[in-house]
Amino acid sequence: MTLREVLQIIEGKVLWPEIDLSIEAKMACGADLMSDVLAFTHAGTLLMTGLTNPQVVRTAEMAGIVAIVFVRGKLPPAETIALAKEKGIPLLASKYTMYETCGRLYQAGLPSCGLFPLTAGTWLDDPPSSCGM
């Protein structure tokens, strides 16, 4: 799904004009915990978050996140935007809640990052051996 389609589905905005909207997101994840983002995402993920500090951009840089969507109409401070421009990570904004922003994208066919061995292994009703991981 391209960022252009993402913007239409979430009725969102770009945080500066020169963002390349043809960039593709293969999957998406919603998280306010950056450790979770580092643990559960894959390269090519679109991140939805309510956290706006510069470490969100750092996390995205390390984890190969293609773009960040700030939910609930939150806007990041100038230092977050400056770092994102420097690292070439597009920033978008959604006026909807985390739940609704993710829900709209999921409904439109953007998949999640899937199960992760660490959490899959602790899922009680589902023995680790049957997870196929």
Place this chain on the structure above:
Amino acid sequence: MTKKVITVSPDDSMRQLKEVLRVNRISGTPVLRDGELVGIISIEDLIKALESGDIDATVGEKMSTEVQTVFADESVVQALNKFARFGFGRLPVVNRHGKLVGIVTQGDIARGLLRQLEVDYHEEEIHRYRASHIFEDITSDQTGLILRYKVKPLDFVGCGEAASKLKRALERLGAKPAVVRRIAVASYEAETNLVLHTTKGGELIAEIQPERIRIVAVDSGPGIPDIEKALQPGYSTAPDWIRELGFGAGMGLNNIQACADEMHLESKVGVGTRLEILINL
């Protein structure tokens, strides 16, 4: 910008202007009286004059007198802003005394930026080429490259700089993207631990060999009292302010373990901690 500017006088006729534009193949020009910038006239003004049969009117009558200019020492970005705001095709460039020194068009800026992009691209290619051949160019029984990064305690804004630089270095060295990602995530978690949990900060040392990378995060305190507990998923001693920043969920070490081929953690309370991460390249 173009320094040789073709100009006209306000006393010239529109007919003369037509010739100036045609001969020089330009679509507009600044209007000068005694060297002073008094207006700007474009092909659009000429067409309007032609339509209304005013071809013998003077340039002074048809020009726009509200001229937007840029200063010669202003940045390209400021010029771009003016182009975007006013929608003009060209802007006269003046020095700080108001004297016309040149003219800049949107095309000039686009060409300049393209050239810069090309230069940057070439430079990055050269860096990449040099770096990726380092292990072939230098021979020894065992060649390694050591990168050291100092990490300051509680420097939340700078946190991630070391991991970011290491990631870039590995990309230049030609490491596989999937491996670079694992190294970046592991070293970022290790760096975050140094920033958030140490009293005096520490060091992130990466030793790169052709076959594998060893990353060591060392600090001089406070040390981990119970390593077994520290390795449990979700166990964290992070205070609330760290959690509010999106960290301190007690997943850092597990995350590193998941990314690494081998991980060793040694710590002594009051002395310090040494975390070693090995990842095959």
